[in-house]
Amino acid sequence: MVKHPSPQRPRSKNAKITCQQITALILDYMTRELDAETALAFKAHLRECPDCIAFIRTYKKTVQAAQSLRYESIPLEMRKRVRQFLQERIKGSPPNR
Amino acid sequence: MGQRGSTEVLHSTAKSQTSYDEERVLIQRVKAGDYGAFEAIFRQHVTKVYRQAFKLIGNEAETEEVVQEVFLAVHQKVKTFRGESVFSTWLYRLTTNVALSRLRKRKRTKEVLLDDYLPRFQEDGHHEVRPVRNWENEVDLRLEKQELHRLIREALEELPPLDKAVIVLSDLQGIPNREIGETLGVSIPAVKARLHRARLFLRGKLAVSLGYSPS
Numbered sequence: 145m146v147k148h149p150s151p152q153r154p155r156s157k158n159a160k161i162t163c164q165q166i167t168a169l170i171l172d173y174m175t176r177e178l179d180a181e182t183a184l185a186f187k188a189h190l191r192e193c194p195d196c197i198a199f200i201r202t203y204k205k206t207v208q209a210a211q212s213l214r215y216e217s218i219p220l221e222m223r224k225r226v227r228q229f230l231q232e233r234i235k236g237s238p239p240n241r
Numbered sequence: 242m243g244q245r246g247s248t249e250v251l252h253s254t255a256k257s258q259t260s261y262d263e264e265r266v267l268i269q270r271v272k273a274g275d276y277g278a279f280e281a282i283f284r285q286h287v288t289k290v291y292r293q294a295f296k297l298i299g300n301e302a303e304t305e306e307v308v309q310e311v312f313l314a315v316h317q318k319v320k321t322f323r324g325e326s327v328f329s330t331w332l333y334r335l336t337t338n339v340a341l342s343r344l345r346k347r348k349r350t351k352e353v354l355l356d357d358y359l360p361r362f363q364e365d366g367h368h369e370v371r372p373v374r375n376w377e378n379e380v381d382l383r384l385e386k387q388e389l390h391r392l393i394r395e396a397l398e399e400l401p402p403l404d405k406a407v408i409v410l411s412d413l414q415g416i417p418n419r420e421i422g423e424t425l426g427v428s429i430p431a432v433k434a435r436l437h438r439a440r441l442f443l444r445g446k447l448a449v450s451l452g453y454s455p456s
Binding site: 163167170171172206210211215219223234235 | 376393408
């Protein structure tokens with residue numbers, strides 16, 4: 145099982161949440177899946193905490209960096225080899241060129 | 242963050258009903274043993290299968306073996322494809338599972354302690370290292386794009402297989418958590434927990450590469 149930092153929700157609208165709880169809730173915050181009460185507490189915390197603002201900005205930057213990865217097409221020679229392999233395995237003969 | 246479904250991502254968004262019908266006919270022909278139809282399926286999907294496998298595997302030699310295995314499996318298992326999902330979704334789930342199975346068999350040459358790159362907190366819940374540095378803008382100023390991509394790819398390679406599969410499917414492929422859960426056989430909360438942990442790890446690796454604490 146993955147150990148997940150315990151994102152204990154605030155019990156009342158006046159309850160404060162900690163930086164550790166903010167960190168555990170970032171993913172749901174980004175996808176707008178926090179319930180209304182937790183979202184309010186989350187935003188209230190951010191108004192007072194430059195550390196968490198910095199943390200969230202660098203978290204989002206990391207996600208953007210991962211999303212910016214680009215991948216090449218299959219190399220032509222590899223494509224030919226795979227095609228040949230499949231024909232030999234399935235039909236028992238090399239492909240017609 | 243916008244989540245794009247695999248059907249949308251892996252199919253062109255404007256795929257017409259005609260091309261769906263053509264694909265259905267093609268699959269029926271493959272089921273009937275028509276090798277030409279199988280080759281047409283291969284031509285249509287090989288690049289996307291290759292890219293997806295490469296994202297998970299990380300090197301060309303093993304990716305080639307995965308692509309071979311996937312298309313052999315397509316030929317062997319196409320009769321079990323009932324058309325309940327889009328063919329490309331079925332195919333890319335198959336690709337994920339073949340690649341993941343290979344990742345799990347790999348001997349991990351370098352044991353990286355994930356916890357070393359995850360944020361730490363004081364007993365009262367504050368960040369352990371304060372102030373937390375906002376290095377958001379430094380990434381582009383201090384790292385060439387190639388260097389940034391190399392760092393991210395290396396960090397991905399250090400993740401446990403399932404965490405890697407989750408972040409690849411989510412952040413690199415844009416697949417929704419529900420679909421990732423169905424593909425990998427894990428619950429949505431488990432997908433989210435692994436995705437968050439993987440992102441925190443990547444963030445920690447980037448922070449360290451810039452000279453800052455992961456915390």
